[in-house]
Ligand code: HPA
């Protein structure tokens with residue numbers, strides 16, 4: 001669906017399509033434990049977040065050089081452009097590369113080769129958000145933030161991802177305080193598999209401005225009321241929730257109830273190579289399976305720009321919002 005939109009919850013490593021994975025494996029002399037792309041796709045049956053993360057980290061082995069990261073990002077941007085994305089705030093997982101001996105410079109410079117020319121090549125403005133792995137130590141997150149010092153001109157904010165349960169936001173208080181002191185924006189995954197209390201903690205302890213997923217807020221009416229009152233954006237990822245079995249089917253997704261409650265929802269693809277669709281596919285699926293009306297879809301698109309970190313360019317935001325209003329569904 002080509003409705004103009006911003007994508008605010010997108011892990012660049014999660015855009016690694018099987019074809020590109022095999023191409024990069026050949027280029028870098030890395031062997032993958034799958035015979036071909038078909039066999040690899042067979043492994044895309046996840047029972048929960050962890051079963052997905054295992055494959056997500058395994059396949060990263062093919063990402064070695066700046067050009068690999070540039071190719072990965074360019075492939076994403078081309079697909080996103082075809083689905084109406086005008087602006088993308090892109091997550092990356094530095095610790096997952098550092099542990100393999102790939103430097104932060106390689107990752108950031110490589111991604112920047114694509115992001116720096118994204119407006120010219122794809123018509124998409126971009127921002128970069130560096131995520132900490134919550135199943136790694138708080139000290140490792142602090143070291144990662146320190147290592148990012150030379151690249152802070154290219155990094156808009158910090159996020160928190162990977163295995164949620166058992167790794168509450170409070171574990172990362174110190175690194176979020178340090179990030180805030182550096183002027184970085186703050187987001188965190190919370191309430192995907194973890195309890196509503198993690199959402200509250202991400203807000204109160206980490207000072208996040210957006211909550212990634214936030215799905216399980218629906219179990220706590222007082223929290224819903226607060227999120228509505230404070231207009232905290234939630235970056236929902238419906239196809240991801242189905243694939244990771246957070247909801248049974250798309251028809252059971254609470255998104256319509258969340259919109260009815262007045263929550264500021266956005267729709268995103270999370271890890272589109274693994275979850276069966278890019279962001280436009282998520283919009284189309286919501287329309288098909290949940291009967292979301294054109295007004296609702298337009299509201300979601302409007303929210304995506306309102307929730308984006310475009311405070312440095314309000315003129316651009318206004319232009320994108322005008323495009324949303326002018327869009328004609330066909
Ligand atoms: O959906 C996700 N959840 C948590 N961590 C992640 N890292 C990549 N994708 C995800």
Ligand SMILES: [Zn+2]
Nearest residue numbers: 009161189270
């Ligand atoms: Zn995510």
